[in-house]
Amino acid sequence: MRRVQVRKTHKLFIGGAFPRSESGRTLVVEGANVARASRKDLRDAVRIARQAGAGWSGATAYNRGQVLYRLAEMMEARRGALAAACRGKDEVDRAIDRVVWYAGWADKLAQVIGSANAVAGPYFNFTVPEPTGVVGIVAPAEPALLGLVSRLAPPLVGGNTVVVIASDAHPIAAVELAECVATADVPPGVVNILTGLRGELAPWLAGHMDVAGLDLAGADGDAAELERLGAENVKRIVRGKADEQSPYEIAAFLELKTVWHPVGF
Amino acid sequence: MTETKTPARGADRAPIPASWDYAPAPEARDIVKIADRYGLFIGGKLVEPLSRQRYTTLDPSREEPLAEIAQAGKADVAKAVRAARDAYTKTWSKLRPSERAKYLFRIARILQERSRELAVLESLNGGKPIRESRDVDLPLAAAHFFYYAGWADKLEYAFPGRTPRPIGVAGQIIPWNFPLLMLAWKIAPALAAGNTVVLKPAETTPLTALVFCDVVRQAELPPGVVNVVTGDGRTGAELVASDGVDKIAFTGSTEVGKAIQRAVAGSGKRLTLELGGKAANIVFDDAPLDQAVEGIVNGIYFNQGHVCCAGSRLFVQESIADAVITKLKRRMSTLRVGDPLDKNTDVGAINSKTQLDKIRALVESGVAEGAEIYQPPCRLPERGYWFAPTVFTNVAQSYRIAQEEIFGPVLSVLTFRTPEEAVEKANNTPYGLSAGVWTEKGSRILAMAARLRAGVVWANTYNRFDPASPFGGYKESGFGREGGLHGLEPYLRLEPR
Known part of the structure; x- marks a missing residue:
């Protein structure tokens, strides 16, 4: 007897939960019904990401590193599902290795990007990196999984919280990744992933006053307009590459704080 | 000013002046040759x-x-x-x-x-x-x-x-x-x-x-x-x-x-x-007050307050507010406002008519919204653009003088009770260029420095700059x-x- 498969409902990932869109809308993409997030879903996600910021940025760096490593563990355990949502096992392997990296x-x-500064006077002076805040990511379409992971991991490891607009064309990889994040001890609200129509969501993400940084990796014709909208609160805006790996990707969403104190008895 | 007191001791001594005035000490301007026109x-x-x-x-x-x-x-x-x-x-x-x-x-x-x-x-x-x-x-x-x-x-x-x-x-x-x-x-x-x-x-x-x-x-x-x-x-x-x-x-x-x-x-x-900026300069009750007052004055009256990182919002812990404000007013009365080329001058001229108008408008809004204004007695030159060092007390967070960058010698004083409240109020601005913290407690300095959303934090000092020290803003x-x-x-x- 042939067993009838139990299918998955592809939902949004907001605040550590998997809600449907408050609008009740779905899209058919990649042969599945996928939630079509509304502006209200986006605003909820930003609000929750902002609330989650204090805890995540305040966590020790060691703790954040372990949580990211745990994400790689969860991805390893779900290689099959991830592979089905992208180009295959090779891409999954690279994505997992990137998260570990x-x-x-x-x-x-702090050691590579921060500094102690030799000022000409009796002052102790040092510079430390700190997270920017809520980072909005317009995920690249290809490679669906590796591209998303390449844009998500850097702001995350730096202590930012993120709101991702998944690629219109390949949202399933984002949904699968959300399920890994949900079981990886990432605190609720630190990563939020919305599926839907980029054109409908991205302008509201770019213009949102509680979003401090913006990665427009997945934007194309709309990039200039999104950058313009981002200027309203002087967002840090990058157009990240889908397959890039370096500490400077992290630095794009780090602020540098310099502290002075007099030296004396 | 040369009022004299009756000599306290010994009639053989010269009378002691109640205050000494400074003689003008202008820097010579002939070292500069300015052309009539520049290309x-x-x-x-x-x-x-x-x-x-x-x-x-x-x-x-x-x-x-x-x-x-x-x-x-x-x-x-x-x-x-x-x-x-x-x-x-x-x-x-x-x-x-x-x-x-x-x-x-x-x-x-x-x-x-x-x-x-x-x-x-x-x-x-x-x-x-x-x-x-x-x-x-x-x-x-x-x-x-x-x-x-x-x-x-x-x-x-x-x-x-x-x-x-x-x-x-x-x-x-x-x-x-x-x-x-x-x-x-x-x-x-x-x-x-x-x-x-x-x-x-x-x-x-x-x-x-x-x-x-x-x-x-x-x-x-x-x-x-x-x-x-x-x-x-x-x-x-x-x-x-x-x-x-x-x-x-x-x-x-x-x-x-x-x-x-x-x-x-x-x-x-x-x-x-x-x-721009609207920096918080935060003074805790254990701070060395005289030093802090010097820092407050340097923070806001340096360069007539035409400083993007000026400490324009002073947050004083409630228990020491009266003492700090008294000391601050006394110190302000010794600031010498006048000829920029005089070597004794502390506060020079406002850079332009436009800027002076902007400062005046914001100061008027502070008075209108209910803040209490204090300006030390000082005679401003008749020609040129001048504004006396100004401090506002009784300021609410919502007042324009507590929200907007004035870019002039105008300080708004607010109070707080707990470090959490100080952080909350200090960060309650779209700006994030700089901040100041005054306390003798090392762990508190580091905790405050970590939580203030600003690119430069001066602890027990203010308005220090150095080419080796990165400068720039948050938000x-x-x-x-x-x-x-x-x-x-x-x-x-x-x-x-």
């Missing part, structure tokens, strides 16, 4:  | 503007004209950008980095040699006290060139795993509060990284930038590496819009910064912005850093090795 950066950033 | 500095020469337009730059302390300045138009900006591009491709990018370094060292030395002249000119054209131009602006400007000169041939050590390359032509727009120092902050790292520049000084303070062109000439810098186009905001907008510019660096108001960010959107131009105070290793990054493309 970034996990190791958490407690090294 | 634009393009391709190594001062040239007449194609726009044929000029405006008059003033001494704000006397409202007297100093010189006729060119208002660069679109064609002038295009010409300057072409000169910068030519210099980039033909000379500057081909020069060995160690040779580039030596040019910058030369500039640093010439600035030191001509520092008295430039300090006097800075005070004449900008209104700031000579004590500050002499002791802060000039030494720091020279130090900036000296610091970045040393980086020019060491760039490969700055960014692990990357090969640094120059960007090309940088368009740089600077403000009027520290004209020559901001020029140094912009030009030194840009040139060290191998770029050429087109700099637009502020409309009201072009003179030190124009004399800097003579420094460039003395240093025998290849023509076109540094170009200076003067003018108002229209000139800046032309520079931002220019297709030949690869990078824009702007220091100025948040409003203009946002307009620039919108203007370059989608162009692929690199951008750094150093914008709507901008992005990118100036100073230090981090100040190189905006002027480099970091290519994978």
Whole structure:
């Protein structure tokens, strides 16, 4: 007897939960019904990401590194499902390795990106990196999984919280990744992933006053308009590459804080 | 003032004056030769503007004209950008980095040699006290060139795993509060990284930038590496819009910064912005009060409060509020407001009529909204643009004087009870440039420093600057850093090795 498969409902990922869109809308993409997030879903996600910021940025770097490593563990355990949502096992392997690579950066950033500064006077002066805040990511379409992971991991390991607009064309990889995130001890609200129509969501993400940074990796013709909208609160805006790996990807969403104190008895 | 007291002891002693007045101690201005009119500095020469337009730059302390300045138009900006591009491709990018370094060292030395002249000119054209131009602006400007000169041939050590390359032509727009120092902050790292520049000084303070062109000439810098186009905001907008510019660096108001960010959107131009601020200066009950009061005064009255990182919101722990305010008012009464060229002057002239009007309007709003105003008795000169040092108490968070950048010698005092409340209130602003913390408790300094959303935190000090120390904002105070290793990054493309 042939067993009838239990199918998955592809939902949004907001605040550690998997809600449907409050609008009740879905899209048919890649042969599945996928939630079509509304502006209200986006605003909820930003609000929750902002609330989650204090905890995540306040966590020790060691802890953040372990959580990211745990994400790689969860991805390893779900290789099959992830592979089905992208180009295959090779891409999954690279995505997992990338998460492991970034996990190791958490407690090294301050040493590589920060500095002690020799000022001409009796002052102790140092510079440390800190997270920017809520980072909005317009995920690239290809490679569906590796591209998303390449844009998500850097702001995350730096201590930011993120709101991702998944690619219109390949949202399933984002939904699968959300399920890994949900079981990886990532605190609720630190990663939020919305599926739907980019054109409908991205302008509201770019213009949102509680979003501090913007990665427009997946934007094309709309990039200039999104950058313009981002200027309203002086967002840090990058157009990240879908397959890039370096500490400078992390630095794009780090602020540098310099502290002075007099030296004396 | 020479009121005398009856001698307390001994009739044989001379009467003791109740207070000593300062004799005038003006710095001689004849060290500066100001031309009647200046052209634009393009391709190594001062040239007449194609726009044929000029405006008059003033001494704000006397409202007297100093010189006729060119208002660069679109064609002038295009010409300057072409000169910068030519210099980039033909000379500057081909020069060995160690040779580039030596040019910058030369500039640093010439600035030191001509520092008295430039300090006097800075005070004449900008209104700031000579004590500050002499002791802060000039030494720091020279130090900036000296610091970045040393980086020019060491760039490969700055960014692990990357090969640094120059960007090309940088368009740089600077403000009027520290004209020559901001020029140094912009030009030194840009040139060290191998770029050429087109700099637009502020409309009201072009003179030190124009004399800097003579420094460039003395240093025998290849023509076109540094170009200076003067003018108002229209000139800046032309520079931002220019297709030949690869990078824009702007220091100025948040409003203009946002307009620039919108203007370059989608162009692929690199951008750094150093914008406004509304810094919190936080005094805890265990702080050394006399020291803190000096820090408060330096924080807000330094350079007439024309400082983007000025400590314009004072948060005092409630239990010591009365004591701090009393000490502060007493200290304010000793501030000497007047002739910028007098070596005893603490607070000089407001930079322009426009700025004075803005300060007045905001101060009026503070009074109207219900804050209590205090200004020490001081006689302001009749001519020129002046504003007395001002402190507001009884200020609510919602008042405009607690929210908006005044950019003048105006302090708003607020109180708090717990460190959490101080952090909450201090961060309750779209700005995030700087902050101050005064306490004797080390762990509290570090906890406060970590939680204040600001790019520079001064603990038990305020308004310190150094070329080795990165400076720049969080949030709507901008992005990118100036100073230090981090100040190189905006002027480099970091290519994978």
